[in-house]
Amino acid sequence: MISIKNVNKWYGSFQVLTDCSTEVKKGEVVVVCGPSGSGKSTLIKCVNALEPFQQGDIVVDNTSIADPRTNLPKLRSRVGMVFQHFELFPHLSISENLTIAQVKVLGRSKDEAIEKGLKLLDRVGLLAHANKHPGQLSGGQQQRVAIARALAMDPVVMLFDEPTSALDPEMVNEVLDVMVQLAQEGMTMMCVTHEMGFARKVADRVIFMDAGQIVEDCPKQAFFGDVSQRSERAQQFLAKILQH
Amino acid sequence: MNYNWDWAIFFKPTGIGSEIYLDWFITGLGWTIAIAIVGWIIALALGSLLGVMRTVPNRWIAGAATAYVEIFRNVPLLVQLFLWYFLVPDLLPEPLQIWFKQDLNPATSAYLSVVVCLGLFTAARVCEQVRTGIQALPAGQTAAAYAMGFRLPQIYSNVLLPQAYRIIIPPLTSEFLNIFKNSSVASLIGLMELLAQTKQTAEFSANLFEAFTLATLIYFTLNMGLMLLMRAVEKKVAVPGLIAVGGK
Numbered sequence: 352m353i354s355i356k357n358v359n360k361w362y363g364s365f366q367v368l369t370d371c372s373t374e375v376k377k378g379e380v381v382v383v384c385g386p387s388g389s390g391k392s393t394l395i396k397c398v399n400a401l402e403p404f405q406q407g408d409i410v411v412d413n414t415s416i417a418d419p420r421t422n423l424p425k426l427r428s429r430v431g432m433v434f435q436h437f438e439l440f441p442h443l444s445i446s447e448n449l450t451i452a453q454v455k456v457l458g459r460s461k462d463e464a465i466e467k468g469l470k471l472l473d474r475v476g477l478l479a480h481a482n483k484h485p486g487q488l489s490g491g492q493q494q495r496v497a498i499a500r501a502l503a504m505d506p507v508v509m510l511f512d513e514p515t516s517a518l519d520p521e522m523v524n525e526v527l528d529v530m531v532q533l534a535q536e537g538m539t540m541m542c543v544t545h546e547m548g549f550a551r552k553v554a555d556r557v558i559f560m561d562a563g564q565i566v567e568d569c570p571k572q573a574f575f576g577d578v579s580q581r582s583e584r585a586q587q588f589l590a591k592i593l594q595h
Numbered sequence: 596m597n598y599n600w601d602w603a604i605f606f607k608p609t610g611i612g613s614e615i616y617l618d619w620f621i622t623g624l625g626w627t628i629a630i631a632i633v634g635w636i637i638a639l640a641l642g643s644l645l646g647v648m649r650t651v652p653n654r655w656i657a658g659a660a661t662a663y664v665e666i667f668r669n670v671p672l673l674v675q676l677f678l679w680y681f682l683v684p685d686l687l688p689e690p691l692q693i694w695f696k697q698d699l700n701p702a703t704s705a706y707l708s709v710v711v712c713l714g715l716f717t718a719a720r721v722c723e724q725v726r727t728g729i730q731a732l733p734a735g736q737t738a739a740a741y742a743m744g745f746r747l748p749q750i751y752s753n754v755l756l757p758q759a760y761r762i763i764i765p766p767l768t769s770e771f772l773n774i775f776k777n778s779s780v781a782s783l784i785g786l787m788e789l790l791a792q793t794k795q796t797a798e799f800s801a802n803l804f805e806a807f808t809l810a811t812l813i814y815f816t817l818n819m820g821l822m823l824l825m826r827a828v829e830k831k832v833a834v835p836g837l838i839a840v841g842g843k
Contacts, residue, residue: 486836
């Protein structure tokens, strides 16, 4: 579904991604972790071309991102993305947030879009808030709406960029629950997250990045199994992150 | 102060036709409003376009808008008006020149000059407000819209501008009031708007203080009304949980 091939990216002379290659198969859940500044968010943003890269290629659902002829808006409309800071549109109501791209990007009728949007809103348990505005919801609720908004586009793959990092601790689980459910339904997912509990529960593979490189890329059992088999950098990271 | 106030002056005949002095003020107010409203439409439309241009990811487009702002913001309004009224018509092609200088009623040609002048001058200021409104929004908003498959024009019209305009209503209100006040420069190219009528009343009747007191009251009342109108607009478009409606 996603094939990342030897991607290199520089900001000026500073290399942020070095020779990154990996695959996410259909139905697979891949968790990307690593210390801050390791390039994990940059990598996931390259997958739907929000960040340009200078070398290599990423192929999403048989569409090459490096190919200049690719219709990027069309590709992006098929790739759902959830952001750290939710990025709901604050001037629109929750139901408008759920329908605007369905209508303006996919060309669905308003009725069809509303029906779809409300169904998904119900699924994340927020149907009662359809007519509110994002500023009236808690962070956890906003992030659940953001997930519903991405799902409304019927994406072939979902990207999550630290979806719980900006949340108060007591709201993390309500968002993770939605993500776990999604994973169990077979959605293809690539998640940048530090939630190792989530990784243990639903990930098929874990990628560990450091200094712009993919250091570890292995099945969950291997990643969390015999730690001594892992790179020194991954061991240090895991030691820190698993302490609490 | 040894001065005989005579407020009845406004109801006395001017000696020209059957007009009383108050009629002059009403005509003047009509011109002032006609200048300001049309100038504002130009300023808002062009200023919004320029504001968007300054924020697009294209150096040439952004640079062109920046150049516009620097030129129109750094030359005094009055100088600009004289350029539009005295110089620019001479640069027009022959038929247009004749049309502007001979065929048009002098009041109409002065009106066109001042409306274009104020519209373009104020557009530079509106541009800066629209630009700051857009730049005040989190970059994530644009990223999220791109991620949903929107194209850049759709991102501006559906995501960025509706939020930016809400943010900049207070400074935009100041600019809206400014264009009414700035319209008084038209008196210097012979257009009989409110200030010109006031001066004429003062000269004809010698009731200088009354004339300028009334003009002051009219400008003040007009602008207070506009301010209240804009505040009502701000309340109407306020979004729950987004931006607090300011000032009482």
